[in-house]
Amino acid sequence: MGYSLETTNESTNNSSRTTYKHVQRVAVIGAGVAGLQLAERLRNKSSLEVCIFEKTSKVGGVWSANYADFGLQVPKELYEFPAFPYPKGTAWDKFPKGDQVQEYIEAFVAHFGLNDVIKFDTSVLSLQKLERGWLVTHARNGCDEATTEPYDFVVVATGMYGGASPHIPSAPGKEAFEGDLLHSFHFREREQARGKRVVVVGGGKSAVDCAVAAVKGGADEVTLLFRAAHWPVPRYILNLIPFKFATYSRFGHALLPTHHDVSDLVWWLHALLTPLKWLVWRLVELIFRLQFQIPGEMLPNSRIEIDVFTGGQILTYEARDMINAGKLKLCRDAIERYTPTGIELQQQRGGRASIDCDLVVYGTGFKKSYDYFEPAVQAALQIQRDGLYLYRSMLPVGVPDLAFLGAEVSTFNNILTHGLQAAWLARVLSGDVALPAAGAMQRSVETEMHWKRTWMPPTSARASIQQLHMPKYHDKLVEDMGFAACRKSNPLFEAMLPYNARDYRALFGLPDRTLWMRLKTAAVLLALLLPPLLAAVACVGIYLLPEEPPSAFAKDTSGEAANMDEPLVARQASPVRAGVVRHRVRAALAAAYRTL
Numbered sequence: 167m168g169y170s171l172e173t174t175n176e177s178t179n180n181s182s183r184t185t186y187k188h189v190q191r192v193a194v195i196g197a198g199v200a201g202l203q204l205a206e207r208l209r210n211k212s213s214l215e216v217c218i219f220e221k222t223s224k225v226g227g228v229w230s231a232n233y234a235d236f237g238l239q240v241p242k243e244l245y246e247f248p249a250f251p252y253p254k255g256t257a258w259d260k261f262p263k264g265d266q267v268q269e270y271i272e273a274f275v276a277h278f279g280l281n282d283v284i285k286f287d288t289s290v291l292s293l294q295k296l297e298r299g300w301l302v303t304h305a306r307n308g309c310d311e312a313t314t315e316p317y318d319f320v321v322v323a324t325g326m327y328g329g330a331s332p333h334i335p336s337a338p339g340k341e342a343f344e345g346d347l348l349h350s351f352h353f354r355e356r357e358q359a360r361g362k363r364v365v366v367v368g369g370g371k372s373a374v375d376c377a378v379a380a381v382k383g384g385a386d387e388v389t390l391l392f393r394a395a396h397w398p399v400p401r402y403i404l405n406l407i408p409f410k411f412a413t414y415s416r417f418g419h420a421l422l423p424t425h426h427d428v429s430d431l432v433w434w435l436h437a438l439l440t441p442l443k444w445l446v447w448r449l450v451e452l453i454f455r456l457q458f459q460i461p462g463e464m465l466p467n468s469r470i471e472i473d474v475f476t477g478g479q480i481l482t483y484e485a486r487d488m489i490n491a492g493k494l495k496l497c498r499d500a501i502e503r504y505t506p507t508g509i510e511l512q513q514q515r516g517g518r519a520s521i522d523c524d525l526v527v528y529g530t531g532f533k534k535s536y537d538y539f540e541p542a543v544q545a546a547l548q549i550q551r552d553g554l555y556l557y558r559s560m561l562p563v564g565v566p567d568l569a570f571l572g573a574e575v576s577t578f579n580n581i582l583t584h585g586l587q588a589a590w591l592a593r594v595l596s597g598d599v600a601l602p603a604a605g606a607m608q609r610s611v612e613t614e615m616h617w618k619r620t621w622m623p624p625t626s627a628r629a630s631i632q633q634l635h636m637p638k639y640h641d642k643l644v645e646d647m648g649f650a651a652c653r654k655s656n657p658l659f660e661a662m663l664p665y666n667a668r669d670y671r672a673l674f675g676l677p678d679r680t681l682w683m684r685l686k687t688a689a690v691l692l693a694l695l696l697p698p699l700l701a702a703v704a705c706v707g708i709y710l711l712p713e714e715p716p717s718a719f720a721k722d723t724s725g726e727a728a729n730m731d732e733p734l735v736a737r738q739a740s741p742v743r744a745g746v747v748r749h750r751v752r753a754a755l756a757a758a759y760r761t762l
């Protein structure tokens with residue numbers, strides 16, 4: 167047993183393929199939604215021993231503790247475990263707050279009995295590369311003694327936005343400042359702002375949320391200090407259409423800057439339709455400007471279809487209303503230095519040279535550290551100024567027996583992305599998914615890197631950003647696993663309806679509702695043959711039918727999940743089982759759908 171780089175003499179090139187036959191023991195670092203979903207998937211492989219190291223006393227990662235009033239920015243159906251829908255019997259909010267998301271995550275852990283594979287209050291301190299696998303050094307909190315153990319494979323699931331690595335930009339004079347300095351992660355209660363003059367630094371989601379919380383907490387004065395404004399996305403476009411129809415559908419995806427991985431036909435279509443795409447986005451900007459009544463100093467410089475790739479923020483109107491009411495001040499500038507009583511600004515715009523304050527909250531994001539790797543491994547990872555480029559945003563081509571799960575990827579539906587990554591990685595480790603040769607993986611990584619660098623904003627996280635290109639990323643993972651990427655029941659839904667975790671349930675052994683959806687579609691088509699009034703009534707009736715199929719129409723795949731050697735999806739069966747011809751027809755249809 168052991169890591170193997172099997173050398174295959176392929177006719178076209180001499181290349182090496184990575185296999186994981188040696189893997190018996192897997193160490194996962196982090197019990198957030200990424201690490202937990204991987205443990206759930208790996209537990210399906212009885213031969214693999216999994217241990218999650220979690221440095222806090224709780225599961226949930228960012229959801230176990232964060233800034234005042236934090237919560238989901240998306241409705242709950244867009245933040246759902248694909249293997250575990252929100253349990254019935256609890257009145258979940260449409261936009262759950264942090265404590266509800268945490269409750270849901272804990273329910274996932276209890277349902278799959280994962281607590282016994284987690285070593286809580288235990289930090290991984292270093293990873294030392296062995297010829298085969300890793301030596302993992304970990305220590306219990308407050309304990310001087312560290313333990314070192316061998317593992318065959320290590321998965322880093324330490325997150326993108328964890329409190330362990332808050333980014334606080336330096337500025338001279340900090341020591342002399344007589345007020346308090348906090349990162350957003352430590353601004354836990356609104357009341358920390360009560361009676362204070364507060365400056366919140368940053369233009370991202372955390373900064374805006376903290377500024378709103380400070381106003382609500384009874385601060386005397388709150389200023390949002392930002393160097394660049396970003397486009398806010400409303401929960402409902404024109405106060406009518408849920409944003410998910412634009413951002414999570416294939417139609418919305420087709421309006422984005424063209425992905426590199428498209429056919430020639432699709433590329434030409436994109437090229438031809440570029441002026442139309444451009445016009446649509448200008449219209450979107452206009453709508454959002456009006457909806458948020460964006461003041462001049464908050465108007466972003468970058469186009470919205472590019473700006474959403476710096477993070478993206480879905481906002482309520484709270485900040486807008488506070489700005490209009492004069493409760494939240496705006497200042498587009500940056501800190502030059504601290505004084506004992508406040509901050510001096512760099513540009514001194516609007517006649518403001520300084521701001522007196524008692525509390526500065528940094529909503530300036532998070533930074534990464536790879537210090538737990540030896541220098542040789544850090545070099546082999548080829549960490550770039552814009553991040554860590556990995557095969558399928560998970561595997562470093564030059565460092566075997568290592569994966570990053572959730573830690574080097576960011577989408578608009580992270581919990582689903584992590585779920586699909588976990589399913590993919592579990593199948594790679596079990597040998598169900600064969601990796602391409604190292605050279606091909608490296609080429610894939612470089613193609614993505616060059617493509618991103620041609621248009622995506624140059625942030626330190628660019629390598630991990632998928633954001634609204636997530637449909638393409640999810641498609642790749644699903645296709646690698648041998649399933650069709652298109653998961654809706656008909657081409658219209660495929661193009662127009664938002665994608666969410668429910669579309670992938672069957673991959674995780676949950677009942678498949680496709681037949682039920684198809685029946686509903688057929689009923690709508692038949693209803694359209696009726697006179698208009700009757701047709702309308704029939705369509706409303708069909709719309710009101712439950713989303714979940716009655717048991718007679720549900721294909722139960724749960725039994726299949728227990729045995730991952732069997733295909734998990736019945737309606738999109740594996741090529742081996744259903745025959746190559748059928749698979750090819752499906753693949754051709756899928757390609758046609760995507761072209762649409």
Ligand SMILES: Cc1cc2nc3c(=O)[nH]c(=O)nc-3n(C[C@H](O)[C@H](O)[C@H](O)COP(=O)(O)OP(=O)(O)OC[C@H]3O[C@@H](n4cnc5c(N)ncnc54)[C@H](O)[C@@H]3O)c2cc1C
Nearest residue numbers: 196198199200221227228239289290324325328572579580
């Ligand atoms: C306030 C907030 C709101 C968000 N809202 C959304 C949203 O609406 N939609 C969305 O898609 N995404 C959202 N996100 C992004 C969110 O980060 C992801 O959705 C997801 O929860 C990340 O999970 P994770 O497991 O990758 O990382 P984390 O949740 O960060 O978990 C990482 C875990 O690793 C542990 N750890 C770190 N280092 C070590 C170590 N050395 N040893 C042992 N353990 C370690 C940490 O303690 C932590 O528990 C939000 C993020 C924040 C901060």
Ligand SMILES: NC(=O)c1ccc[n+]([C@@H]2O[C@H](COP(=O)([O-])OP(=O)(O)OC[C@H]3O[C@@H](n4cnc5c(N)ncnc54)[C@H](OP(=O)(O)O)[C@@H]3O)[C@@H](O)[C@H]2O)c1
Nearest residue numbers: 237238239327335368369370371372373394477529530531
């Ligand atoms: N409720 C939610 O769903 C929720 C809540 C919070 C966070 N999140 C997600 O978590 C991620 C992190 O969000 P975040 O807001 O914490 O971080 P972020 O998106 O990385 O934003 C950091 C902000 O800090 C600014 N900044 C960074 N360095 C600076 C410096 N040296 N001086 C001045 N300003 C500086 C950045 O400015 P520039 O823009 O100029 O670079 C940016 O506006 C995002 O993906 C976000 O969507 C989600």
